[in-house]
Amino acid sequence: MKLKTTLLGKTYTFRDLKQVLAKANEEKTGDKLAGLAAETAQERVAAKVVLAGVTLEQLRENPAVPYESDEVTRIIQDDVNEQVYREIRGWTVAEFREWLLDESTTGQDVRRISRGLTSEMVAAVCKLMGNLDLIYAANKITVTAHCNTTIGLPGTLSCRLQPNHTTDDPEGITASTLEGLSFGAGDAVIGLNPVTDSPEQVGRVLRRFREIREHWQIPTQICVLAHVTAQMKAVRAGAPCDLIFQSIAGSQKGNEAFGFSAATLEEARQLLLKQGTAEGPNVMYFETGQGSALSAEGNWDVDMQTCEARAYAVAREFRPLLVNTVVGFIGPEYLYDGKQIIRAGLEDHFCGKLLGLPMGCDICYTNHAEADQDDMDTLLTLLAAAGLNYAMGIPGCDDVMLGYQTTSFHDILYARQLLGLRPAPEFEAWLEKMKIFRDNKVLQVGGSNKFLSDYEHAID
Secondary structure, three states: OOOEEEOOOOEEEEEOOHHHHHHHHOHHHHHOOOOOOOOOOOOOOOOHHHHHHOEHHHHHHHHHHHHOOOOOHHHHOOOOHHHHHHHOOOOOOHHHHHHHHOOOOOOOHHHHHHHHOOOOHHHHHHHHOHHHHHHHHHOOOOOEEOOOOEOOOOOEEEEOOOOOOOOOOOHHHHHHHHHHOOOOOOOEEEEEEEOOHHHHHHHHHHHHHHHHHHHOOOOEEEEOOOOOOHHHHHHOOOOOOOEEEEEEOOHHHHHHHHHOHHHHHHHHHHHHHHHHOOOOOOEEEEEOOOOOHHHOOOOOOOHHHHHHHHHHHHHHHOOOOOEEEOOOOOOOOOEEHHHHHHHHHHHHHHHHHHHHEEEEEEEEOOOEOHHHHOOOEEEHHHHHHOOOOOOEEEEEEOOOOOOOOOOOOOHHHHHHHOOOOEEHHHHHHHHHHOEEEEEOOOOOOOOHHHHHHHHHOOOO
């Protein structure tokens, strides 16, 4: 394996393939923080040149984290379809990129090949692609999943309705939920991040969500995004639950820092399949984000984007309904500004789709990042064009509990109307039945809007 190249009379030599992957990555403050980033733009180009000539076989034989030391690596390696892998192992990363972007390569072709890929292969080809490449390639790939609604069908854009509240007040949660429903949000999930991460509080919120859903017969899923173990305790105590949630990372060390293992996730999945309240079969919900492994001191000197791609292999193992990167949430120590956040969002969506995941994105930033809502508008538009499965719907873009900025109910309407996208079909039928929507547009408040006229009779 050749790990050096000469550019403009200067020779660049790299220690190993892991360093090539790190140095070839687009500029990220988190990689600088970890001491992994290219020192100059020229060194970044040199790393990309070397990476372009690496074969997919060499990437598989040199995982970012050793097989014997890491559960995530074992999941990645053991899940490879060997027949498909044998067909592609001789490709270079550059050849893989050209194949993905070839207009004759279909989404079905990509889905078949995905079973023969490791996360390192996916991360590598991503590093050779520009933003338009990431959008174009991801747009080819359709990944659907079903719980109570079907997410990811062509021509759709779904929304997680996120009614977070500073005190977990049931009436405040209900008000935000009803507001979101009135704008056509909520077909991906009605999902709340609780202030209090206890089984008792998880159960209380889930029961309120069930009351809302049953009162209006809403075809959707409900979830409380507490720690996986708290959710499992709530379910065993009788709480209604459609989806089990957990944040994940791209290494065993990272996941242990989050307080779970692969066995924990499988236990949770089996619990939901047996005692959950959804149709299924997809009953898991995962969130990720570049920098998660680094922040948990579990990155193994692996760059953030490669770690992120490795997290997607964990998600794939458990056949989720929803996966999303909370792209700018960890903060500017990892993604400094709007440019880095936009790039990371496009990378994450592409890599997740390429690995066969139903990918969404929490298009977001923290208030101390060098970013603003215009950056989020740009990323939402780009991801919707790329075939994003779902995004977040928050009152006024401002999550008052988590203290960060994301996308609003209105933003989802904008993306749907701009690009001719629709909600999940079961949910759209309900919106029309309730006279909230007609022809994929929100009806005016009052008059025939059956849902809003019923507001005053909402749950006491």
